[in-house]
Structure formats: structure tokens, C-alpha cells
Amino acid sequence: MELQGKRIVLGISGGIAAYKAAELTRLLGKAGATVQVVMTEGATHFVTPVTFQALSGRTVYTDQWDGRVANNMAHIDLSREADLILVAPASADFLAKVAHGLADDLLTTMVLARDCPLLAAPAMNKQMWENPATQRNVATLTVDGVTLLGPGCGEQACGETGDGRMLEPEEILEDLIAFLQPKLLAGKKMLITAGPTFEAIDPVRGITNLSSGKMGFAVARAAREAGAEVTLVCGPVSQPTPRGVTRIDVTGALEMHAAVMVRAASQDVFVGVAAVADYRPTTAAEHKIKKDGGAAPVITLVQNPDILGEVAALPNPPLCVGFAAESRNLAEYAQKKRLAKKIPLIAGNLIQHGFGGEDNTLVLFDEAGQTPLQPGPKIDLARALVGHIARLLTQR
Helix, strand or coil: CCCCCCEEEEEECCCCCHHHHHHHHHHHHHCCCEEEEEECCCHHHCCCHHHHHHHHCCCCECCCCCCCCCCCCHHHHHHHCCCEEEEEEECHHHHHHHHCCCCCCHHHHHHHCCCCCEEEEECCCHHHHHCHHHHHHHHHHHHCCCEECCCEEEECCCCCEEEEECCCHHHHHHHHHHHHCCCCCCCCEEEEEECECCEECCCCCEECCCCCCHHHHHHHHHHHHCCCEEEEEECCCCCCCCCCCEEEECCCHHHHHHHHHCCHHHCCEEEECCECCCEEECCCCCCCCCCCCCCCCCCCEEECCCHHHHHHCCCCCCEEEEEEEECCCHHHHHHHHHHHHCCCEEEEEEHHHCCCCCEECCEEEECCEEEECCCEEHHHHHHHHHHHHHHHHHCC
16 A cells, blocks of 8 residues: 555546556555546547546546536646646647647646646657657656656557557556655665575576565665665566666676675665575586485585675775574674674564565664564565665765
8 A cells, every 4th residue: 555645636648558547547546546537538539437437436537617526627626636647648749738838628737737746657659759849848848847657668559669658557656656755865876685596506406595585676676766776686586677776687696796896886875685695516517416326415515705794895885784584583693793794784584574475574783773663565664774774874
């Protein structure tokens, strides 16, 4: 319920992508928002108002002269009740009208009369998007403070492929939630590790662990929401990349170490969430080790590099944050790790309280002591962690 209590006017302009707005309406409502739909006359040729009335549970407005509004000023009343206006799809015609202050229907009149933020998800043919007139309008809208979500690149209804495709409803929802988060890390660069590492024994076997990467990916999403430029170095996981995050895939600890160390000095914050294997086999067999009935193979291990420790030891290190996943004695082991690595903050959890799951229980350990966070979804904990990191940055 990340949009609980938010009042959103969803504007729908004419275009085939209007069918996606039905799923977007459902997702916004599921996230806790109150959704008021306003459609242009063109939009009603693609999807009917009845569809959106059923999905939003509210009257859909299409006419500037709708007599159901007591004062006949729907363009004023609807915008004043809204926390924001989201137009999806936003056609080339709609963008042009708004860029030039034109208001000849309910949606454009409401947008012109608004006193709340405007977000728009463009949707049009690639040639229409690339047309110089559209690009001039987009530049004007950006200067005027309108936030554009997308467009994406892909197959279009006309059969062509390119820029101009409306973002998927899930992508728009993620961008909308990010828009509403405080920009505590605006202008900052953050490097994050996530997931397990896989240390090969032979081409098909290796040493690894049960880390899902979900906590690290949640931290990456929360940092991006807070305005940071985020790079995520992750081991072998199947998590989708958070929007706006640069992802670097690695396999073993040595690869992760190399990917981190080449970037760490230019970062403002480094967060080591990854469950990096402490040891790796000295050598990996070239071919699959066969069971031949003899003695079991002997695997000699060597210690992996301490990535977090090496970043913290740089001449001008970023603010370093570690993670401690323990099975017991959390406070003792987490503070011991923090002091040994000489870092300002460690987030600790017991593995039985969230390892691999959707929820977690975190305790933050720093010089002031320990701060337990309210147990809950990992994204909520990640946002709380990002807030704590932002406060520490102000103290440096």
C-alpha cells in the first residue's frame, strides 16, 4: 500500500495505449491510491468510461460541461482534490496543447488550472516522438516542471519498433512511487552489492549460499527513489533490475571485488549487502569431477578478498555500510564486524527472520548504539536505511 491516502487524477488521452491505462488504474488502487479518471473524447474511442468506472469505483469524467458537478467547474474541483495528475497515455496532441497552454477539453483545462504536480507517460509512433515539433514540446514541458515517464522503446501497434511506446503499467507505478519519495540523496552516487557469489569447484558445481538478493535490490531501488545515481553489482540472482539503476552481473567473489574496486573511489556511498563467500576453491576443475568409486576429492580452500574492508581502507573512502546476517548473538557480532572494518554503520539481521524472504527484520548499528527498525517488507526497511545513510552523510 505504498500510495495509501494519495489522491490521483488519471488522465487518459486518445491512443491505442489507452488499454494499458485499465491495468494502471487497477495497480494504483491496489497500491492504496484513490483514482479519479478523466478521459478525452478521443480516449473513449479506444476504451469505454464504464471500464474505468468499474476499476476505480468512481464516476469517470469526459465532458468539460458535465452538469453533475454542482458549480460546473470540474477542471477546478478535480485538480484541487488531487495530490498529483498523471496522464497515461499522453498523446503527441496532448503534449503539444499543454506545452503551449491550450485548453479545449476537460483534461487540458484541468491541467492548465492545476496546483499540483503533473506527470505524463508519452505514447505515440516513433516518428511522431522523434519529430522536431514533439521534441521542442517535450523540452518546454521539462523546463515547465512536468515530469515525463518514458517513453520506452519497443514494438508499436503500427508494426514499427522504436522509441515512443508507453511504459508498462508496472513501470509507471514504480516511477510514480519513486517520484513521491523524498530526494534525500539527490546528487549522490551510490555503489551497492547484492546476492550471493558462486565459487566454482568444476563447471557445474560450486560453493554458494541461499541469498536471494532481494534486500540488496530493495536498497538499490530505495536509493534511486531518493535521487541517487545507483550502480548495483550483483551475484547470480533472478531479481528484476530496479528502474533507473545500472546493473553489473558477476559470478564469483573475485569478479565482484574487481567490479567494486574499479568504481568505489568515485562514489559517495558504498553498501555491501552481498553475501560474499568467505572462501573459494584454490583451483576449479576444467571438467566435471566424476564419481569413480574411489576416495572423495579433496578441495583446498583459499580466503576471498574482504571487499567491504578494502573499500573502507581507501585513502578517501565513500561512506561505507555493511550488512551482518547472523544466526545468533546479532548485536555482539554486528558491532564487532563494524569496529573491525572501521565503518560507521552496519545493518544486521538474524537469518531466520528474513533470509530469502519478502520481509525482514533489521537493526542498525552505529557509533550511537543500535536502532531496531519496524519489521516489514524489505523495501520499507531499505527506505529507512537510506534515510539513516542520508543523516550520516550530513555529519561527515
